[in-house]
Amino acid sequence: MKNFVPPADRMRHLIADRNRKMAASAHAYVRGSTARFYQWLDGSERPPLPEGPPVWICGDCHVGNLGPVASKTGALAVQIRDLDQTVIGNPAHDLVRLSLSLAMAARSSDLPGVTTALMLERIMDAYGAAFAPEAELEAQSDAVPVPEMVKLVIRKAARRSWRHLADERIEGIEPVIPLGTRFWPLTDEERAAVNALFETDRLHSLVTALRATGEDDRVKVVDAAYWRKGCSSLGRLRIAVLVKVGRGKSSRHCLMDIKEAIAATAPHAAEAQMPADNGERVVAGAKHLSPYLGSRIASAAFLDKSVFIRELLPQDLKLEIETLTRDEALGVAEFLAHVVGIAHARQMNAAERASWLEELQRNRSKALDAPSWLWNSVVDLVAAHEAAYLQHCRRYAIEENAA
Structure with a gap:
């Protein structure tokens, strides 16, 4: 191991x-x-x-x-x-x-x-x-x-596909996130919070939005791990979640990214009307600046922290x-x-x-x-x-x- x-x-x-x-x-x-x-x-x-x-x-x-x-x-x-x-x-x-x-x-x-x-x-x-x-x-x-x-x-x-993303992010296409240099274990509290988050309607809608699936399709957390990634986000909560969407042979896996949102260092305009919640602020900025990403991102509360969540697509580089x-x-x-x-x-x-x-x-x-x-x-x-x-x-x- x-x-x-x-x-x-x-x-x-x-x-x-x-x-x-x-x-x-x-x-x-x-x-x-x-x-x-x-x-x-x-x-x-x-x-x-x-x-x-x-x-x-x-x-x-x-x-x-x-x-x-x-x-x-x-x-x-x-x-x-x-x-x-x-x-x-x-x-x-x-x-x-x-x-x-x-x-x-x-x-x-x-x-x-x-x-x-x-x-x-x-x-x-x-x-x-x-x-x-x-x-x-x-x-x-x-x-x-x-x-x-x-x-x-x-x-x-x-040209990229799910196989490329899986090979890079989770080192294979098996339904598991291998613990090692990039992925570390979650606490019991964090894992329970991940499961609860993906049972919400907001996350169900986010996960199924990229697929031609019915609203009653199941969204099931397969595995999750803390993600060691980046420099400027040091110390913030970052979790990779492997999710199975759908039922039976038509089901597919996707990789979701949960990232803690904290107060911005960048100064804002004096009269700016922005969401007070930092996750909602990130989502609003994404919708205005990066329409493609903005259509695939959502905010939520996670263990008393504000987070934003998106699916990692193979084409995002x-x-x-x-x-x-x-x-x-x-x-x-x-x-x-x-x-x-x-x-x-x-x-x-x-x-x-x-x-x-x-x-x-x-x-x-x-x-x-x-x-x-x-x-x-x-x-x-x-x-x-x-x-x-x-x-x-x-x-x-x-x-x-x-x-």
């Missing part, structure tokens, strides 16, 4: 795992340090940012939080796929955080600073294109070309960017900025889109098309995160030596 972590030891192992992941590269550090970005945002000496119309924003808009997402009908599009930090706020926050993520990816790929400058120019053009009067605001726009490396991920997603060439960096930056622009523009009326597009042009130079507020923000953030990353690596090395 593989080694696994008992409930009492979860936090110690999760902290060690997060530190290891964040020490892997400066780009990985940025992905796992959302709070540092908002510490910078609270600083009095940072460059002033434009104020866009308050809309639902991702709140943690980095490269790894975008990727192919499947709809209930099987359609596929690249959208925002992680909404833990979603709030009604300033869309400029998403634009700056995405730009930081892409700039750090370029630095991790040993690309020169000139490439970063050109990336920011492409980001502004592609993001702004979503707010033009003639812009298409569907799930996927043809206004910006899809880079080849993104096409490869989309093709891979389109994140964009894993390790190294980039110059042309890849420019193409990916352009494409992802447009995806985020569509998610924001879809929530604005024509007047708001025109006003925001005009505001985005503020302080744009004639020599380089990226406005000074974006360039100066990214320069500040890259410097701060580079220093913080090195300090993190030093602490990690000391802890490893001590261990």
Whole structure:
């Protein structure tokens, strides 16, 4: 039997795992340090940012939080796929955080600073294109070309089946979640709460919504385990649930993801009308920003915690960017900025889109098309995160030596 972590030891192992992941590269550090970005945002000496119309924003808009997402009908599009930090706020926050993520990816790929400058120019053009009067605001726009490396991920997603998901997530297609390095045992209380949750009408509707099944089809929990996953969600409840849907030979298995929702670090607009419950907030943000994901997600109460639940589909993939060439960096930056622009523009009326597009042009130079507020923000953030990353690596090395 593989080694696994008992409930009492979860936090110690999760902290060690997060530190290891964040020490892997400066780009990985940025992905796992959302709070540092908002510490910078609270600083009095940072460059002033434009104020866009308050809309639902991702709140943690980095490269790894975008990727192919499947709809209930099987359609596929690249959208925002992680909404833990979603709030009604300033869309400029998403634009700056995405730009930081892409700039750090370029630095991790040993690309020169000139490439970063050109990336920011492409980001502004592609993001702004979503707010033009003639812009298409569907799930996927043809206004910006899809880079080849993104096409490869989309093709891979389109070919995937339950077998692929089972092999990756539960190491086989047998109806069991094997305990080991990724999945750890639940407490008796947690397991009983999982069973009770999937007996509710809300979860029955969520599970059966993706299938042509009758309302009386049975939804049965087959297995469940604590899921060791992610950096920024450290210490939060995360449970994988293997569910059997239907009866007899027509029954099928699906894998559900229960994730604790906590208060967002991202600041929200002063007059924003958002759900007070954090799970409901995540669901509302998903419906506005990522329609495909928003149609497949629900909130609930679980052991006095607010959670949101979705089915993991084989087609849902994140964009894993390790190294980039110059042309890849420019193409990916352009494409992802447009995806985020569509998610924001879809929530604005024509007047708001025109006003925001005009505001985005503020302080744009004639020599380089990226406005000074974006360039100066990214320069500040890259410097701060580079220093913080090195300090993190030093602490990690000391802890490893001590261990």
